[in-house]
Amino acid sequence: MTRAGTVRTGHGGTGTEAPEPVPQRLMAAATRLFAEQGYDRTSVQEIVEAAGVTKGALYHYFGSKDDLLHEIYGRLLRLQQERLDLLAGSEAPVEQRLRDVAADVVVTTIDNLDDAMIFFRSMHQLSPEKQKQVRAERRRYHERFRALVEEGQHSGVFSDATPADLVVDYHFGSVHHLSSWYSAGGHLTPQQVAEHLADLLLRALRP
């Protein structure tokens, strides 16, 4: 199911403002509510009210409540994969590439804190098959990241005292955790936090 494509943010003709199309409104409302109250505590009724439509509209575009959640996962995964491919493929030396990638995932996570919160908190509410799919995409991301660490370890610019897998999980753990504390103390900008966290990672990897 799940089409929800056809974005068309406007269409000449009348001069009136084009309000965001219904599928996007539904996604936005769902994202906010899921992040605020959790998936199970958010009723379909609440979502459609927040989006200013009714159930008929939601089930016209999405196959199920679960499908809506899956779509949110897809959006974040696509974004992150794209950024990783972009940065990891540059010509810079490996320590620079790793630093860029490590910092970027922090910034984009903070920029999409709601998505990130939902990601880590609601994974197990997805149907088993969708969960498998998400996990597979996640693993691809993980492996791409790990390859960077291994490259640096083999060429000697990083210490190989710790298995690369563990290093990656260590860093992702902190990224995951961001949604629990960022903006609480919040006197640091996303970029500052990203630089600090990337710095910690690189310092830990010094030979």
Place this chain on the structure above:
Amino acid sequence: MTRAGTVRTGHGGTGTEAPEPVPQRLMAAATRLFAEQGYDRTSVQEIVEAAGVTKGALYHYFGSKDDLLHEIYGRLLRLQQERLDLLAGSEAPVEQRLRDVAADVVVTTIDNLDDAMIFFRSMHQLSPEKQKQVRAERRRYHERFRALVEEGQHSGVFSDATPADLVVDYHFGSVHHLSSWYSAGGHLTPQQVAEHLADLLLRALRP
């Protein structure tokens, strides 16, 4: 509410085995089910069936389903606070104390993976007041840990390039994340993982 004390694991008299008392059985069943399916997806009926009793028993010992969750939080918080106090108060040099503490939290987290999973995933299902209480206890733990980092930074054995708060969140992030991946690849013992993660922390703090 919530008494659930009086453990009495046995009592002479008949030679029959003493089965675990009902409150413990309920806690154990709830812990397993919450970790497996999440809090909201686990019905009270399932819990009492898994524990071999009925709702009457549950509501005799616990004030609400939420109360049961709170009790699980309390158990883990007490354990962790106790271990931290023990290790952080030793006479060893600060880098040794931080290493011990950082490694220990990893081991006890792995030893109680279900509790840890519930902890980070179900915080927001607690009633607001209980949530506040848990957060307060959590903050105490966090501050005790941070004090260690700051001590080392002031005395010059740790780099102070990164704010101590961030360092602590960085480490706890990875601990939090453990329940997502540990035992998946699982060829490392809890101690080995703990040593690696503590090592990463200490290496990141080298001046």
Place this chain on the structure above:
DNA sequence: ACGGGCAGACTAACCAGTCGGTATGTCGCC
């Protein structure tokens, strides 16, 4: 006059928590 886009009443299933009731035990008292 046809089909996509949507409304909103409806249903079938569930679920947390309640409550009256029963079994077992214990303590004081004669």
Place this chain on the structure above:
DNA sequence: GGCGACATACCGACTGGTTAGTCTGCCCGT
């Protein structure tokens, strides 16, 4: 050494409320 009074531990049917998803049909552009 038996008896009433009270308490603890637990049972299980019941209630009031909520929920995801369905279905029929209206509206409107083409």
